[in-house]
Amino acid sequence: MKRITILLWLSMCIGQMSADNYKVLKVNDANLKFSNGKTVHVGDVFSDVKDIDWKEDKQAVRVINLTTKKPMLFVGKEWIKKKGVDVLYNDRQLSTHEGSDGRTEPTIYDKLRTIFEDEYNLLDSVEVNTDLDLSGGNHFQVTYKYGDATITKKLAQTDKTVIFDKSLFVIDGKALDPKDVTMSIDYVDGASGLVIFVKDNIKLFVFPDSL
Known part of the structure; x- marks a missing residue:
């Protein structure tokens, strides 16, 4: 019983550590709502993008991940069609060794x-x-x-x-x-x-x- 209690406690801690919160920076549809019926506004903070009630492909919400401080863009077309695959705001850092054989300086x-x-x-x-x-x-x-x-x-x-x-x-x-x-x-x-x-x-x- 004690072991089960410890495992449950660890599971809760890990869940809290991995949970991210997102703050809305911009929303392009004044009628976009969360699943609880509340309208999505700039400044709102939420923890799961699936809580947004996406209705149209062109709906978009710019957020900042409050844990990583990384800007992100969630769009309706991905959540309506792919059912839960989030789209990161594109910010790829080039590795100078990517595409190289590791022995020569990449061209x-x-x-x-x-x-x-x-x-x-x-x-x-x-x-x-x-x-x-x-x-x-x-x-x-x-x-x-x-x-x-x-x-x-x-x-x-x-x-x-x-x-x-x-x-x-x-x-x-x-x-x-x-x-x-x-x-x-x-x-x-x-x-x-x-x-x-x-x-x-x-x-x-x-x-x-x-x-």
Whole structure:
């Protein structure tokens, strides 16, 4: 009996240690509710994203994990169709040894092919970390089809971060209606002008600021 009590106590402690809480930073649907009927508001804290009563694919909630301090994005399309597979806010840190045989310094081609995922969910912005030098005119550009037009656009960036945001849909000062697109990405060397193909068939799912 004593052993059972100890095991139950340990189980409860482990459960408490592993439990995460999420604080809402942004929600794009004023009618989105928790399963208890309460409307989801900025500032709300909850412990299980399955407690949100998802109704539409394009519903999205930006949160911060209060345990890890990591920003995350939960979207209706994943919870409605996949029934419980959460989508992390994309924030991949490149390992300089990924793609290398461990004996030689990875080439720029090794580094480039490990940066981007196959798909991204975009509510306001998605930051992708890289250890590549993005100074001196070095940058990434995306190409996608919009109607009958083929559009190539430079990605926003900081020193070590590539940023997807809705400026992708601002062309010559004109804002297009953001929509889901399939992209290819190239890396441009600022010194030589050399364009290096990185990856294609990347799905970008765009979520409106307000439904």
